[in-house]
Amino acid sequence: MKHLLRIASLTLSFIVLGSAPLNAVAQKSAYPDKAIRFIVPFAPGGGTDIIARVMAQKLSEAFGQSVVVDNRGGAGGTIGAEIAAKATPDGYTMIMVSGSYAVNAGLYKLPYDPLNGIDTASLVGTSPFVVALHPSVPVKDVRELIALAKAKPGSINYASTGTGGITHMATELFRLMANVNIVHIPYKGTGPALNDLIGGQVHMIFGSILATLPHVKSGKLKGIAVTGLKRSDAAPELPTVNESGLPGYEVTLWYGVWGPKGLPKEVSSRWHAELAKILKSADMRRRLATEGLEAVGSTPEEFRAHLKREVAKWAKVIKDANVKIGS
Structure with a gap:
């Protein structure tokens, strides 16, 4: 009898020990299990804020947790970007930025690295x-x-x-x-x-x-x-600058999402997947079109490459035009 009890005890121990890693994996994959802060580095009411709030509503539904817009304006968007870049990289602080983010890299001496100090999620849309x-x-x-x-x-x-x-x-x-x-x-x-x-x-x-x-x-x-390379669906009667007098000219206003450097792979992948799914929906495409935006939903790598090109482009313009804050 004692021998049987000992075998049962050992069997139970193996079951408990064997299930521990599974429980750990389950707990680790529970992201998100609380509200997510979605920083907008501008005051309420602007373009970035409008797009972020539209996305936050859909993301809340997708994640099953509240995605709460947090407006942190000031210094051309650099204050909010610094808060996001220096946040704990756990997926509970993300940020929506616009084209000015790339311009700021050439205008200010920033307390964060705008390219290598972040983890990109997706380019949301362009206009x-x-x-x-x-x-x-x-x-x-x-x-x-x-x-x-x-x-x-x-x-x-x-x-x-x-x-x-x-x-x-x-x-x-x-x-x-x-x-x-x-x-x-x-x-x-x-x-x-x-x-x-x-x-x-x-x-x-x-x-x-x-x-x-x-x-x-x-x-x-x-x-x-x-100013884009192709005509806008919002105003198809207007030609591009490129086709109507200045070949090679292109500027687009864009919006994208990133988080602090070091996001867990599963968190980064989840954000990209949910954003891509939302941006592919006919409902969201129509909604963004009313704001003059074309939905994109890029991969993190594509957004990073876009950001790198934009930073280099505006740094050259700032230098060639001798633009300085306060000038």
Whole structure:
């Protein structure tokens, strides 16, 4: 009897010990088991915030846990990016960034590495800018705009959403490639810039589709081109800058998701898989199209390569145009 009890005891011990690694694996694979902080490095209401909140709702459904948007604006988006980059790499702090993230790499001395200090998840979507003019500017396309700027150097000015912002950089790239003298008028945001453009205080803006296109459609502004390499579904009647007067010119506004360096492989893979699934859905594609965005849903490697190209591109523009914060 004692012999049988000893065998039963040993058998039970082996069962318990054998099941321990399985339990550990089960516990390890339970991500996420609490709310996830989704940082937006800008104030509420802007483009990045709007897209992040749309994505957060779908991600909450996919993960079965709340994905909570946390607005951490300031310093052109660098404050929120620093918080995300220095967070614990466990998948419970992620961030949505836009094209300005790549510009900042060449503008600021950053307390984090914008390329090697992060783990990319996915490029979410892209959108061109609209080249919009006050109706009084006597041109009908990019070719004529360049000709006018060359005929009257310094007579055309352009609005931006702030020095060093992506709209400023987009127009500076245009200025450099077209070799024209146009004057920068920086504003504190899209709203004031568009208000003065509509009022005739400035001549031109390279503005986001979401904010600018309604004024073009209403006739308050004159749209002459979009800045991507292909025409936008939101305004197919507008040619690209590339096809209408400045070959090789391309600028897109983009949004992407990343987390701190060192994310567990399973966490990184899960974020990519869920984002790709969401962005492939017809419902999400339609929703983003209303914001002027084309859904992408890239792999982490594709997003990293895109980011590397963008950082290099804007660093060169910043250097060639001698752009400095406060200038």
